[in-house]
Amino acid sequence: MKNVLIRISLEDNSSVSSSHHTSATGRTFSETIMVEDIENAEQIIRKWDLDSRPTLTDSSYNNSPTLFTTGEAQLEARKFFGAISDLRHAMRYFHEDDSGSPMLVRAHNLMEIAMKRLEKEFHTILKTHRTTILSPESVSGRSTNHRRYYSRHSSSAGSRFSDEEGNSDDGESFDFESFKSSLIESSEADKETELVMANLKSIADCMIGSGYGKECVYIYKIIRKSIVDEALYNLGVDKSEYSQSQVSKLGWDALEIKIKKWRPAVRTAVKTLFHGERVLSDHVFSSSKSIRESCFAEISKDGALTLFTFPENVTKNKKIYSPEKIFRFLDMYEDISELWADVETVFSSDYFSAVKSQATNSLLKLGEAVRVMLSQFESAIEKETSKTAVPGGGIHPLTRYVMNYLVLLSDYSGPVADIIADWPSAPHTPLPASYFASPISVVGGGVEDSSPGAALSVRLAWIILVLLCKLDSKAGLYREHVALSYLFLANNLNYVVSKIRTSNLVLLMGSDWIFSHESKVKQYVEKYEKIGWGKTLASLPDDPMADTPSRKVIDCFEQFNSGFEEAYRAQSSWVIPDPNLRDEVKVSIFKKLVAPYRVFYQQYRKIAEGSIVRYAPEDLENYLSDLFFGNSISGGSSRSRSPSQSPPSSSRGW
Numbered sequence: 163m164k165n166v167l168i169r170i171s172l173e174d175n176s177s178v179s180s181s182h183h184t185s186a187t188g189r190t191f192s193e194t195i196m197v198e199d200i201e202n203a204e205q206i207i208r209k210w211d212l213d214s215r216p217t218l219t220d221s222s223y224n225n226s227p228t229l230f231t232t233g234e235a236q237l238e239a240r241k242f243f244g245a246i247s248d249l250r251h252a253m254r255y256f257h258e259d260d261s262g263s264p265m266l267v268r269a270h271n272l273m274e275i276a277m278k279r280l281e282k283e284f285h286t287i288l289k290t291h292r293t294t295i296l297s298p299e300s301v302s303g304r305s306t307n308h309r310r311y312y313s314r315h316s317s318s319a320g321s322r323f324s325d326e327e328g329n330s331d332d333g334e335s336f337d338f339e340s341f342k343s344s345l346i347e348s349s350e351a352d353k354e355t356e357l358v359m360a361n362l363k364s365i366a367d368c369m370i371g372s373g374y375g376k377e378c379v380y381i382y383k384i385i386r387k388s389i390v391d392e393a394l395y396n397l398g399v400d401k402s403e404y405s406q407s408q409v410s411k412l413g414w415d416a417l418e419i420k421i422k423k424w425r426p427a428v429r430t431a432v433k434t435l436f437h438g439e440r441v442l443s444d445h446v447f448s449s450s451k452s453i454r455e456s457c458f459a460e461i462s463k464d465g466a467l468t469l470f471t472f473p474e475n476v477t478k479n480k481k482i483y484s485p486e487k488i489f490r491f492l493d494m495y496e497d498i499s500e501l502w503a504d505v506e507t508v509f510s511s512d513y514f515s516a517v518k519s520q521a522t523n524s525l526l527k528l529g530e531a532v533r534v535m536l537s538q539f540e541s542a543i544e545k546e547t548s549k550t551a552v553p554g555g556g557i558h559p560l561t562r563y564v565m566n567y568l569v570l571l572s573d574y575s576g577p578v579a580d581i582i583a584d585w586p587s588a589p590h591t592p593l594p595a596s597y598f599a600s601p602i603s604v605v606g607g608g609v610e611d612s613s614p615g616a617a618l619s620v621r622l623a624w625i626i627l628v629l630l631c632k633l634d635s636k637a638g639l640y641r642e643h644v645a646l647s648y649l650f651l652a653n654n655l656n657y658v659v660s661k662i663r664t665s666n667l668v669l670l671m672g673s674d675w676i677f678s679h680e681s682k683v684k685q686y687v688e689k690y691e692k693i694g695w696g697k698t699l700a701s702l703p704d705d706p707m708a709d710t711p712s713r714k715v716i717d718c719f720e721q722f723n724s725g726f727e728e729a730y731r732a733q734s735s736w737v738i739p740d741p742n743l744r745d746e747v748k749v750s751i752f753k754k755l756v757a758p759y760r761v762f763y764q765q766y767r768k769i770a771e772g773s774i775v776r777y778a779p780e781d782l783e784n785y786l787s788d789l790f791f792g793n794s795i796s797g798g799s800s801r802s803r804s805p806s807q808s809p810p811s812s813s814r815g816w
Contacts, residue, residue: 298438459513645694
């Protein structure tokens with residue numbers, strides 16, 4: 163009783179002063195008014211006295227009549243709150259006039275009954291609607307306008323306890339007619355939602371204003387924390403399983419499963435669960451900032467810490483580190499980064515400094531882990547020492563591995579750029595500087611671009627440079643066929659450029675880099691053609707229309723036959739996996755080989771009859787089509803050949 167009286171006496175000295183003025187001129191009249199207020203309040207409060215019930219089992223407690231119906235007026239609740247307001251005024255009066263007054267004791271006993279009733283109502287509302295109207299999903303999904311309305315209005319006279327005592331956040335008094343009009347415009351579901359939310363706020367305002375905030379807060383914390391804990395459990399969040407001791411025992415497969423579960427869990431928890439609890443706490447306890455902040459913290463802090471500690475615990479398990487694991491770490495980094503604005507908003511109070519600190523620390527540790535694994539990736543490229551030549555000069559497994567890795571990495575360009583922003587951009591290396599050119603080294607005007615994106619571009623260009631230098635060394639494995647070494651380089655560099663052009667890497671490497679390396683592909687192709695078909699091309703005169711001695715004509719046909727058959731046999735197992743590049747090479751060789759041969763053939767085929775002229779131009783087209791595409795152009799040649807005279811047919815892999 164003492165605490166209640168102290169609370170009430172401090173809340174409104176103005177009303178007490180007014181009572182004393184009245185008593186000085188008509189004390190008996192003022193006292194009579196206060197006594198009548200207490201008696202009238204008693205009639206209303208006794209009606210809802212829980213102790214007046216025959217039995218008070220758990221069942222009867224939960225099923226007993228409630229003050230708060232779903233009707234719009236809620237007249238009983240308004241009368242009840244009005245009675246409590248009258249009691250408060252009377253208690254202030256008698257406390258000031260005579261602290262030992264029997265009427266003060268009577269009023270206090272009635273206040274105890276009223277507060278016990280409100281405790282029951284508060285508990286019932288929270289319990290009844292925990293999975294529907296008051297579920298975090300429902301509260302979080304509610305519109306901003308509704309939340310603003312909740313913070314300004316209440317559905318009953320209970321709001322007067324904050325307004326009249328000067329505790330209201332916005333200083334506006336409750337306008338029941340305005341609230342009623344808003345309900346008419348709402349859907350039935352919205353009506354019930356607004357009533358429930360407003361009723362909770364009314365009860366909280368009344369109990370806090372009457373000195374019973376501790377009891378109100380206790381009920382709220384117990385029920386809402388159980389909801390949060392249950393929701394986290396359903397999301398797969400288990401504090402014991404997320405601990406460092408447990409995480410360190412897990413192999414990668416088991417840990418990856420937990421990471422995959424953690425990702426949607428943290429997003430749902432921050433955006434829906436914790437956000438919903440924040441909205442509800444802010445609304446219900448809008449009359450007291452300290453209460454709403456402490457309530458929300460006790461309900462949500464443990465769960466939030468568990469969620470944001472997990473990534474750091476994963477990073478401490480260094481035995482799992484390898485280049486392929488980097489993407490799961492980037493997933494977690496990206497999740498926290500994308501949620502950061504929500505984290506700052508939802509956990510804005512000082513009570514959550516540990517949560518924000520833990521989220522920050524997890525980001526830092528994830529970044530460190532990513533840098534370690536990226537270094538492992540670069541080191542793996544540099545240390546690759548296979549001495550086996552890829553059959554036919556095709557795509558080397560190292561090329562596929564590196565480029566597929568970089569394509570995936572480019573999908574995380576934002577997080578990776580942030581992580582490597584402070585990394586050295588030019589690693590110490592014996593590699594020739596001519597290979598390395600930053601794709602985005604300057605911005606207009608020659609000013610160096612020091613943005614995270616530019617740093618990432620430089621890093622990727624460096625990794626590709628290391629790969630290309632490795633491929634240069636592996637081209638030496640084709641020493642018996644120099645032309646094949648250039649075809650190998652053309653195939654692999656073309657694969658690199660194609661991967662960049664068709665992925666997010668194109669945004670990071672830039673058009674200049676692509677143009678430069680496409681030109682290098684063409685150079686490799688030209689060298690392949692020159693060496694691979696050089697002997698055949700050299701057998702034809704520079705001017706096939708010029709007068710040529712018969713002996714020279716015969717020599718030209720014989721040398722052409724020999725050169726063509728030798729090139730065909732040598733290249734029968736060579737490959738060009740990219741169909742576009744393959745077609746370009748075929749067209750180029752057609753122009754350089756078939757076109758001049760056709761002119762020479764038509765000019766001198768009558769001079770060299772018989773076995774000397776083995777191939778008509780159409781035959782060459784057929785053989786080249788077979789060489790590059792594994793099939794022949796339809797249509798017969800103008801001459802027949804025996805199998806011994808023609809190059810061996812082969813199944814092409816180009």
